[in-house]
Amino acid sequence: MTGDSPDTATPYVWQTPKNIVQKELTEQTEALAWPGDQALIEWIAHMPIYRKLSRSRLRMVLEAVEDHLLGWGTEKGTYQETRVKRHSFHIEHLMPQEWSKHWPLPEETDETERDARVQLLGNLTLLPQRLNSKVSNGPWTGDGGKVENLRKHDNLIINRTLLRQYDDFWSEGEIDSRTTALSEIIAEIWPVPEGHAPLAIREQKPASGSARxxxxxxxxxxxxxxxxxxxxxxxxxxxxxxxxxxxxxxxxxxxxxxxxxxxxxxxxxxxxxxxxxxxxxxxxxxxxxxxxxxxxxxxxxxxxxxxxxx
The missing domain is CATH 3.10.390 (SAND domain)
Structure with missing residues (x-):
């Protein structure tokens, strides 16, 4: 199969992440809706996506982001012969879930607030299994830190983009900023089809602030x-x-x-x-x-x- 048009006769295993999600969301119900672009971006901003989506679905979304950054399905096109390899990467928390050892909590930040931020899309990426195990609960910078290991051992575009913007510091504000950036990419990958009336998304509690x-x-x-x-x-x-x-x-x-x-x-x-x-x-x-x-x-x-x- 080539191109990005859905093929309902083709088993899911041979379809791209973009096509799978597109097929599901055009058959929307109240529980499975294709929202408007801005509603999607605002929803993802507060969604503890690591807890909400199955690992396979979340990995598929991150794989689609990687494909998009490589140029697949975009106007600029791509020089890559293949898309990112499916089902071969692990999902990594950039700020680990067990953050207390290497990630001091700012005085103004509550622990529960940080625990919620850790589960946002902007704090997640794809890594090979061996690298995932090596850096899992480590610090962001310094000898043996995540930045150093990503530079040495990883070549995914999603991580190169991350390091260009956040190589010196990673905390709550950076998670929020990257969450917005990734959600905007997702809206580009799966734009609302022309003439499609989006259903409203149920309100999502923010990951921080008074509504936590x-x-x-x-x-x-x-x-x-x-x-x-x-x-x-x-x-x-x-x-x-x-x-x-x-x-x-x-x-x-x-x-x-x-x-x-x-x-x-x-x-x-x-x-x-x-x-x-x-x-x-x-x-x-x-x-x-x-x-x-x-x-x-x-x-x-x-x-x-x-x-x-x-």
Missing amino acids: IDLADLLSADFIEGGATIYPRSEKFEGLRATINSEGAIELGGQKFDSLSAAAKHLTGRPTNGWWWWTIEVGSDQHELREIRQEYLDAQGCDDTEDDED
């Missing part, structure tokens, strides 16, 4: 109750108690904190992921609050399954 998942969300959905007592996991703080009030704030020793992480940092003196640090009593059992948060995510339809991609 917090205790108030769990309270309003009845996953926890106002007045619930929470306990530190650490034996160092055995016997200490805090209370979740009806507004979702933490009351501790006469002080009030607006998040679990803020209360944990007050006690430990360093940035601490409060969802992991605090436990709550459910019946006769103690549960980490991250487990309750995960139940809430599952109920909202978020796929939080991790695999060995990085």
Whole structure:
């Protein structure tokens, strides 16, 4: 098969990522819609895409971006004889999911906010398996860092473009900027067909700011109750108690904190992921609050399954 026109008689394995998505989205339903370009860009900006899409679908999207950067399906054309090899690359988080060792948290950034940013499209790329394993949780710059290894061992255009723009620093702002850039490429790859009326996309919660998942969300959905007592996991703080009030704030020793992480940092003196640090009593059992948060995510339809991609 050549060209970019859909061929419904051709098995998916022989079609390009562009054609597969195009075929699916022209048969749109409320759950599977072809949105307008701007709506798509705005939606991707806040979508935790690593958790929302299956690895195979997400890899297909990144492969399509690589093909586009190579010139396939564009007016300028390409000098490449073949497209990027399918199903041969792993999905890598540029800022790792386990970021605490090499990626200091800015004072003004909340841990939960960073955890959400890590799952955005702009923080993801394709890498060969061996390189993925080598750089997985490493720093961005310095000896053995991701920038150095990408320069030495990788030749994908998506990563060359990344290094031209962000070779000295990678953090929340850079993730947002690259998310926008990639979403604009996706809109170019799959533009709305002429005469096609896009369906509206359901509103997506931002990955940061006031709408991120917090205790108030769990309270309003009845996953926890106002007045619930929470306990530190650490034996160092055995016997200490805090209370979740009806507004979702933490009351501790006469002080009030607006998040679990803020209360944990007050006690430990360093940035601490409060969802992991605090436990709550459910019946006769103690549960980490991250487990309750995960139940809430599952109920909202978020796929939080991790695999060995990085």
